[in-house]
Amino acid sequence: MPKRITLISAAALGALATLLAALPAAAQTVGANAAVINDVTMTTQAQPVRHRAVVKERVSLGNDIDTGRASRLQVLLLDRTIFALGSNSRIKVDRFVYDPNRKASAVGVSVARGTFRFMSSRALHANPGQSSIRTPVATIGVRGTIVEGAVGAAALMIARREAGLGRYAGDPQTASLILLRGPGANAQGGETPGAIDVTVGDKTVPVEQPGHAVFVPxxxxxxxxxxxxxxxxxxxxxxxxxxxxxxIAAEERQVLQRNPVVDDFFENDKGERPTRPSPNQPSPNSPTP
Incomplete structure (x- = not known):
């Protein structure tokens, strides 16, 4: 069966941004789906019963989001942070604070299972250490960077192939592997490598070198x-x-760094309607699945 892929174009991002700007504060909207591939389901305030996710659908605090087999989701938050999920994953956005006037934000996300990527926005860099990702056994404090991770069976699959990790008896429900991917040359927060602080119990370990990881069996x-x-x-x-x-580099460049529609809205203190690219200006591509 061929993949069912739905993406949001640069032009559609303008309409999405305008829609998000008009939402009442009570809706607690934190972002919207930017890319939906195959089987993705979620709950929303508008539809509290679990249903198939669609592009441009609003994501609010407390929504449960799941991906099925051979599926992927990309969520664009209001502060331009990107959260991506791989197959058989489940997340929930627990906390989101964004001050567009100060261009500062903080995000809290829970990952119950599967694989994820968290790509920090410029606004998040203004509040280093205030954003976090929680797995069943670890809390990851994010200091402005790209973090990837696996929870449950996916974490064990990777760990068993890493030298020295295969001997640990891991839990297929809670095992967590976290990688500091680090920003690329096009990172929206600049070229500062960023870092993460991983806490398990009463122990916190900093990870400051891109390509380094931690594992909690x-x-x-x-x-x-x-x-x-x-x-x-x-x-x-x-x-x-x-x-x-x-x-990954394309996502940084096209979705975050050089998308004029997104820039006009998310960096506009007045929240005005975003301007459209001129006819002679090529539009950036959609997020790459």
Whole structure:
């Protein structure tokens, strides 16, 4: 069966931005779906019963979002942070604070299972350490960067191929592997590498070198690392997320850095209607699945 892929174009992002700007504060909208591939389901305030997700659908605090087999989702938050999910994943946005006048934001997300990528926005850089990602056994404090991770069976699949990690008895429900991917040359927060702080129990370990990772086999087990993740392990995680290094760079450049529609809205203190690109100005591509 062929893939069912739905993407949002640069022009459609303008309409999406205008729609989000008009939402009442009570809706607690934090962003919208920017790319939906195959089987993605979610709950929303408008439709509290689980249903198939669609592009431009609003994402609010507390919404449950799931991806099925061979599926992927990309969410664009109001502060231009991007959160991507691979197959068989589940997340929920627990916290979102955004001050467009100060261009500062903070995000809190829970990942119950599967694979994820968190790509920080410029606004998030203004509040370093205030954003976090929670897995069943770890809390990841984000200091402006690109973080990837796997939870549950996906984490064990990668860990078993990493030297020295395969001997640990991991929990297929809670095991967590977290990788500091680090921003590329087009990172919207500049070229500052950023960092993450991973907390398990009463122990916090900083990860400050891109390409390094930590592994938590399960509840009640100690954190292992940081360690330099192998190329094979890094590639496996990228495959699970459905992206390559080139595609990650394209997301940074096209969706975040050089999309005039997004820039006009998300960086406009007055929240005015975004301007459209001139006819002679090529529109950037949609997010790459």
């Amino acid at each position: 399960g509840a009640g087990q100690p954190l292992i690392g940081p360690f330099l993740m192998s190329r094979a392990g890094s590639a496996m995680l990228s495959d699970m997320l459905g992206t390559s290094a080139a595609q």
